[in-house]
Amino acid sequence: xxxxxxxxxxxxxxxxxxxxxxxxxxxxxxxxxxxxxxxxxxxxxxxxxxxxxxxxxxxxxxxxxxxxxxxxxxxxxxxxxxxxxxxxxxxxxxxxxxxxxxxxxxxxxxxxx
Amino acid sequence: xxxxxxxxxxxxxxxxxxxxxxxxxxxxxxxxxxxxxxxxxxxxxxxxxxxxxxxxxxxxxxxxxxxxxxxxxxxxxxxxxxxxxxxxxxxxxxxxxxxxxxxxxxxxxxxxxxxx
Numbered sequence: 515x516x517x518x519x520x521x522x523x524x525x526x527x528x529x530x531x532x533x534x535x536x537x538x539x540x541x542x543x544x545x546x547x548x549x550x551x552x553x554x555x556x557x558x559x560x561x562x563x564x565x566x567x568x569x570x571x572x573x574x575x576x577x578x579x580x581x582x583x584x585x586x587x588x589x590x591x592x593x594x595x596x597x598x599x600x601x602x603x604x605x606x607x608x609x610x611x612x613x614x615x616x617x618x619x620x621x622x623x624x625x626x627x
Numbered sequence: 628x629x630x631x632x633x634x635x636x637x638x639x640x641x642x643x644x645x646x647x648x649x650x651x652x653x654x655x656x657x658x659x660x661x662x663x664x665x666x667x668x669x670x671x672x673x674x675x676x677x678x679x680x681x682x683x684x685x686x687x688x689x690x691x692x693x694x695x696x697x698x699x700x701x702x703x704x705x706x707x708x709x710x711x712x713x714x715x716x717x718x719x720x721x722x723x724x725x726x727x728x729x730x731x732x733x734x735x736x737x738x739x740x741x742x743x
Contacts, residue, residue: 615660617671
């Protein structure tokens with residue numbers, strides 16, 4: 515069975531500091547994709563970053579990077595230099611062996627001024 | 628930048644009524660999806676659609692739900708007889724350009740459905 519686990523329901527970070535949001539996954543498929551989405555209070559889902567299971571390098575997109583550790587089945591999101599606008603819900607997600615994407619329960623990030 | 632659009636942004640309906648949620652995916656995408664998010668909960672997959680047919684659906688997507696791509700641009704989700712527990716945010720998503728198959732899915736802004 516496929517599963518995404520986010521164990522941090524809420525996280526606090528000081529503005530301008532880096533923060534890591536944890537995500538572990540489980541799948542028996544060899545080919546899969548891992549994603550992070552941001553959901554601000556307005557409700558929309560904003561795609562942040564993608565990592566393919568065969569990608570050898572960690573994905574980066576601006577201030578976002580994905581720390582992919584395949585053997586440990588983890589795909590943590592690192593946000594560098596946090597900004598007040600980063601306060602939101604963050605979802606880790608996976609797509610494997612089919613069309614559907616499964617999501618974790620999410621981590622709510624609070625950035626303090 | 629191309630984006631997925633959804634209408635309406637908020638729909639209020641009475642229990643037992645039919646609703647149709649509308650989506651316009653990104654124009655060169657080939658794969659279309661519906662997800663829902665009950666308030667405060669995780670996003671759940673409902674259905675995927677490719678080549679004018681359902682490619683995968685979840686156990687949530689029962690006979691009360693149907694999807695259609697009535698023309699080259701719209702993608703709709705119909706709920707035949709709404710129940711209180713159908714109240715949720717419904718997201719449409721699309722992925723896959725004509726020349727590459729990508730896992731990335733781009734979400735619309737969502738339609739908040741409230742069943743009273």
